Amino acid sequence: MDIQDQRDLQLLNEVEQNAAVTQRSLAKKLGVALGLTNLYLKRLARKGHIKITTIPRNRIKYLLTPRGMTEKTRLTYLYLQYSLSYYRDMRQRLKVVLTGLARAGAKRIAICGTGELAELAYISLREMDLTLVGFVDGDQGTFLSYPLWPIEALPNWEFDAVLIADLEEAKKIQARLIHAGVPREKITTL
Numbered sequence: 311m312d313i314q315d316q317r318d319l320q321l322l323n324e325v326e327q328n329a330a331v332t333q334r335s336l337a338k339k340l341g342v343a344l345g346l347t348n349l350y351l352k353r354l355a356r357k358g359h360i361k362i363t364t365i366p367r368n369r370i371k372y373l374l375t376p377r378g379m380t381e382k383t384r385l386t387y388l389y390l391q392y393s394l395s396y397y398r399d400m401r402q403r404l405k406v407v408l409t410g411l412a413r414a415g416a417k418r419i420a421i422c423g424t425g426e427l428a429e430l431a432y433i434s435l436r437e438m439d440l441t442l443v444g445f446v447d448g449d450q451g452t453f454l455s456y457p458l459w460p461i462e463a464l465p466n467w468e469f470d471a472v473l474i475a476d477l478e479e480a481k482k483i484q485a486r487l488i489h490a491g492v493p494r495e496k497i498t499t500l
Contacts, residue, residue, distance in 0.1 A: 317342075322360070322382040420464060423445075425475065442456070444467065469496070
């Protein structure tokens with residue numbers, strides 16, 4: 311599923327939920343410019359997926375057409391396939407990384423991150439003979455019923471490795487860990 315399919319699915323979902331949705335709110339949800347949102351909506355209308363009607367006070371209403379509903383179903387199916395494939399790939403990647411840590415003698419692992427990848431890392435870790443020391447992140451609170459600790463607390467812990475469970479910010483997090491005093495050789499990324 312490419313980025314355009316993801317945007318189309320998001321637009322079709324938004325139009326289905328709220329026919330009077332504004333282009334400005336759609337642009338904000340998509341994270342794109344207002345003019346680009348207008349082009350996306352016109353493209354969906356040209357394909358027959360939505361109908362654009364004007365209502366009083368220069369307001370626009372978007373209606374999902376039967377063809378649009380069919381396209382939304384198709385895109386939802388593709389999204390589910392993509393998500394399951396991504397999940398399986400990440401689980402396999404985590405298994406390889408954690409197996410490598412275990413073979414190197416690591417037993418006590420700290421996980422840095424609080425997203426879906428951190429959750430998958432936790433599940434994978436529990437399936438192996440490894441112990442979770444805790445979760446570190448910039449946020450306060452809890453994650454999976456564990457307290458969250460700041461990265462700066464990590465050097466005071468007894469751990470064999472830190473797994474960075476964030477693909478997008480891995481380099482930035484690694485720099486923060488090193489700056490906090492975590493030895494580079496104890497830091498693992500995916």
